[in-house]
Structure formats: C-alpha cells, structure tokens
Amino acid sequence: MSAFLTHALDAALALYALAMAGALLRMLRGPTAQDRVLALDFITVNGMLAMLTLGVRYASTMYFVTALIVALFGFVASAALAKFLLRGEVIE
C-alpha cells in the first residue's frame, strides 16, 4: 500500500471521528428531542463509513459485514426513536 493511500485513509478516519464528535456535541446540546435523534442517526452513518474505510485500510472483507450491521442497527434505532416521537407521548 502506497504512503499516499495510507495517509488518505487515516485522514478520512480522522474526519469521520471529528464528524462524530460534532454530532455528539449536537446530541448533548439538543435543544429538542428530534435534534438528538438526528445526531444519533448521523453518528451511526459515520460509524458505517468508518467501518468501510477500515476494511480498505486492513484489506479485510470482514469489515464490510460490520458496516452492514452498524447501518442496520442504526436504522432500526433511529426509526424506533422517531416513531416514538411521532406518537407524542413525550409531550402529553
């Protein structure tokens, strides 16, 4: 693997980590519940992207399966939370 590709993959992983940190800040700050769910969804998407990138970094196809699982669990979690907000029990 060339030095450029190694550095590019590390840079991308750092960018994903920074994006996750930013979303975490939004999740802690709120202000509304839907903001927090949106930030959580963004974090899981970034986790999936990081898994794909790690797969290239270590030339292993196993990370692809991890990426799929992260994406699926992220979707189920955000859809369930959004549906919960839609029922309005949080307000009433």
Add this chain to the structure above:
Amino acid sequence: MKAALRRLLPAPLLTVALALLWLVLEPSFTGANVALAVLLAIVVPIVVAPLRPTPVRIRRPWTIARLVLAVGHDVVMSNIGVAVAIMRTGGRPLRPAFVSIPLAIRDPNALAALAMITTVVPGTVWCELARDASAVRLHVFDLDDEAAFVADYKSRYEGPLAEIFEGRGAHGARRAVR
C-alpha cells in the same frame, strides 16, 4: 398455463432482483450456488406475496433508466450545493422554506417512490402528505423561486413516476398544472 406461471412467479422483477443480489453477494458460479440463488428467488416472492399491500405494475424501462440517472445527477449536484451553502460565511442568508405542492399521482407505490426520491436528494425533505394524497409539503434547504421549484419538481420526478406506475403520458394532466 399462464395462471400457473403467474402463481409460481407472482413478482417476476423481484425474482430477478433477488437472484442477481445473491450472485453479487456470493460471486461464485458453481452449480450449487446458482441453484440456491434460483431457489431463493422463486420461494421468497411466493412467501412474501401476502405482505405486499398493493400490487406493483411497472412500465417503460427507458423512463425508469432516465429517472435513475436524473436522480443520481441531482444527488451529486445538490450535495455540492448544500455543502457549499453550509461552509459559506458571508453573502446572502439561506432561505429555508416549507413548500406545498399539489400532486396528480395517486398510486401508493408511486407516492412512496416520490417520497424516497425527494428525501434522498439533499436539500429537500418530504414532511407530510395530505390525507387524500392531493398535496404534499416539503421543506427546502435554500429556496430561490417557489414557482420555478414546483414546476421543476413536477416535471423531473412526478411526470416520470406517473408514466412508470400509472402508465399515463407526461403530456396529459401535467400540462395544465404547469
């Protein structure tokens, strides 16, 4: 004969898609693997047939291909647009807005496809649909000209979807709306 074939293959497109998906995921063309792909592709549509709410009829493959290419192009362009708008500091402020658009399509599958297309393109989100599906409300990230946006939206996405799912020509009801 035809009825028997229809019972065996309730959704031919789904059958083809499943077989292709299996072979893409496990790309070995040995007899056993291909047989497994064909078996799954025939059994799964029969098993899930009661789960599909309304039958799907799709026409005009060229319109589908053109719509997919148009959506791909729009996704790339509006990704760049939204990214630039986020990073820009000076200049004119953003103009986020809710837009209500009257709809001509009624087929639930077409409406679902329209909702997916709208939301997958960055910069527009499908917010809610009127109870009788006669109008939809979108949220637009940066709205320049409402009339132009509505006309563009209807001709780019709704027209092709009406052709694909409802088999209507793009020159019927659509002209009167624009």
Add this chain to the structure above:
Amino acid sequence: MNAAPSLVMETIVGLLVIASGILSFVGAIGLLRLPTFFQRMHPPALASTLATWAAALATIAYFSAIGSRLALYPWLIVVLAAITAPITTSLLARAALFRVRAAGGDAPPPIVTES
C-alpha cells in the same frame, strides 16, 4: 488474490476516501451551525448519500484491484443507505412538525384538502 494494486488505482481510492471524509465532516458542521431543526435536517443527507457512494466506490475499486475480479458487494451499502436514510429523515420531519405544533411553535398548519 492479493495482487498489488497500481499506484494510479491507489491514488483514486485515496481521493475518493478523502472526499467522503470531507463531505461527512461538512455535514457535521452543518448539524452544529444551522439555527433551526428543520434546517439541520438536511446536512446528514450528505453523509448518507454522496459520502457513502464515494466510500463504497473506493471499496469496490480497492477490492477489485487486489482480488483481480469485480467485487460489487459494497454497492449493497449504497442501496441500504438509499432505502433507510429517507425513512428516518422523513419520520423525524413529521415528528418535528407534530411536536412543534403541539407546543404552539412556529410551524405551518396541516394541509387542508380542497375536496
């Protein structure tokens, strides 16, 4: 298996991955900077569309190069993201409208049908 990919291919993969990282990062900045929820709804689409496409394309290119046959399976991630991301966003948009209206906030009223 494990043929060394050419330098050109590695450069393309690297550029795609960096583009994906930058798009995702811009999405996070949007999530932090924009003032209202309805505006913040849009930036995450950057990560789930073009950033995912670029990362999947990079994975396809890299594994096709080292395995010396076309490895199309990462495209499945793109399909999955294209199906799931709009559902979440749209559900959240409806939930937000509902909650803002219930709290008497600034949101448009439900669509009134003419018929």
